[in-house]
Amino acid sequence: MTTGTVRDATFDVLRRTGMTTIFSNPGSTEVPLLAGLPEDLEFVLALHEGSVVGMATGWALARERPALALLHTTAGLGNAVGAIATARVNRAPVVVVVGQQDRRHLALEPFLTGRLHGLAGDYPVWVDQPARAQDVPGAIARAAHEAVTGRGPALVVVPMDDWTADWDGTVVAAPQVVARPTAVDDADLAPLVALIEAAESPVIVSGAGADSPRTWEGLVALAERLGCPVWQESFGARAGFPQDHPLFAGILPAGRAGLRAALRRYDAVLAVGAPVFRQYPYEPGPLVEPGTRVAIVSDDPAEVHRSPAELAFLADPGVVAARLAALLPARPHSPEGVVRAVAAPSRPTAGEPLRAAHVMHELALRLPPEAVVVEETPSSRPDLHRLLPARRPLGFLSAAMGGLGFALPAAVGLRMAAPYRPVVAVMGDGSAIYGIQALWSAAHYGVGALFVVLANGRYAVMDRLAEKNGAGKAPWPAFTEVSLSATARSFGCPATRVDTYGDLVAALDEIVPDLGSRTEPLLLEITVIPDTEFHP
Incomplete structure (x- = not known):
């Protein structure tokens, strides 16, 4: 103009x-x-x-x-x-x-x-x-x-x-369109092809940067071509590989000792859309066993530049994975396989309290493959990863930064942008409190997301960390007086409190089949007992 x-x-x-x-x-x-x-x-x-x-x-x-x-x-x-x-x-x-x-x-x-x-x-x-x-x-x-x-x-x-102020037709100092070519030359990939070809037992580590349909397709082709397992980076904010695929090995441990143990059998590690390697507790020692070669492919310059890898490719992960699958010779699958045995939690007996694992299992039985799970439940994240796999790109989302207050508003915005996908936010009550105001927006704008609040009335992950560090009794109190269902209703969001296994099954049976077409949010406040163990 x-x-x-x-x-x-x-x-x-x-x-x-x-x-x-x-x-x-x-x-x-x-x-x-x-x-x-x-x-x-x-x-x-x-x-x-x-x-x-x-x-x-x-x-x-x-x-x-x-x-x-x-x-x-x-x-x-x-x-x-x-x-x-x-x-x-x-x-x-x-x-x-x-x-x-x-x-x-x-x-x-x-x-x-x-x-x-x-x-x-x-x-x-x-x-x-x-x-x-x-x-x-x-x-x-x-x-x-x-x-x-x-x-x-x-x-x-x-x-x-x-x-x-008056606009006088001044030049807008920005292009109308920015093209970002993603082609990768085979000659540039030659060192990476040689590294993988020389490996007797390669492994792939995928990360949040691999969470796109094209990269999933490329990584599936590459993993099947190599017959190798695929691990997910620890604390990954998104799933970089279909977690129901037979070659999916699980989530990498967040400490160096566990990381070395998980990758010990492999002499070459290819990180795709993931840094080398994301950790949480500091532990001394190397990231991988001596002699293990490490390469990374990512389109994030900072991720590439800080990774201690032998080879690093700053390129589109999906394009690279697809070309590697075409360039590398096929290998047989590992004889022992990598199929994970996922044990479902035993059904609670009458009067037995619910655990987070019961909720994850029942959700997994009902949610369709295209569902998006937005996670913010630190103390029960291992149960979620174990029982509720991501089966489609953007099937899993969490706060990469680790700060609380992400899941609830992110689920609202995501559902607004993708009304054709069922969206479930699974949160602890301590996490939900940080973003609770977004329930008003969900109710006012008719955002049909499901908010599952695992209510144990405390910061359970902090309690476990205090115990693990030998600090004795934590000085912070529980907050069992807080009612998230009552708070939700005060913001205009329908809410139901769930205290028993029967109530849980009945509520999910009623809600989940129509979750993709809902135009009204719902919060389920599910009473659970704190998990006794936490493994970051």
Whole structure:
């Protein structure tokens, strides 16, 4: 456009980049942008800024294109920093626009002036405050490209008076389309082909960066070509391989001793879409046994650059996996096989309390293959991985950063972006409390996700870690007074409390068959006893 306001020109940018859904919890500095919003732009209100960015994160991951989050100056950005950090580590392309006081008297630091530069730390992949109002549309267009290329949140600070400034047809300083070729030359792959060919017993480690239909297809072909098992990276935020495939070996241990033991039989390890290697507790010693050769394929530069590998390929994992499957000679499957024996938990007797494993097992019996499970239940994550495999790309999602408050808003945004897929968020009650405000958005906008809350009335994972570290009794109390079902209803979200196995089966039998077509959220608060063991 050649006339109008900066606001009008920005709306054109949003239309062109597909960012027509605006997730926000606005304040006065955002009113000039939002008042009288055009009907073709959808506004989605969240009741906390963490939920704003969390919902945008889920939306971006489901659509695989930038989502727009609009925040209110210092308080809004400050409240959202944890969610911005999670979006970065989850590789979610989110454009974060932050309101600022009127440019014309910023020098006087009026009320609501934000000292915004650096407030989000290094977590944004790109940050800009345009030098003049007419540069705002170009900055937002560039932020969309930066978010996709950098695989994370890109942040633009906009003073509130910029929106009503005249737009005089100034050049938008960003391309309309950015092409990102993914071809890989066979000659470039020659060293990796030679490394794998020389191995007697290769193994693949897949990660969150391999979670796409093309990469799943390529990795399945490669694993079957090599007859080798596929492990999932520990603490992976997404599943990089079908977890019901016969060659899927399980989740790698998060400590070095366990990692070495799991990979001891293999003389070559190929990490695809995963770093070398993600860990949690520090343990001394090498990552793999001496003599084991390690290679990595990832499209994340930071992941590649920090991995202690013999060979590293900064390239599209799906393209590389498919070419390797074509270039490498076929091998027989390992004689001992890698089929995992998954024992279902025994059905509780009358009066016996529910455990998290009972809930995971019953969900696994009912959920269709295309279901998306969003996880945030640290103390029972091993049960979820063991009993509830991801069978489709984006079938599993969790917070790569580890901070609480992700699953509930992410499930809302994801279901909004992918209404054709059943979405279940499985959370501990301690985790759900951090993102509980998103239930209002789910109810108000008719988001038919299922929220399964495993309620043990405490931070069970913290209790287990305190015991493991020999610290004696943990000083923090339980919070058994909290009722998540009552809280959900207060936000307008239907909720049911489940205390027995019979109630659990009845509730899931009623809900799951229609989960893909629901237009109303539901929270199930399921009383479980804390697990006695936790293995990170």
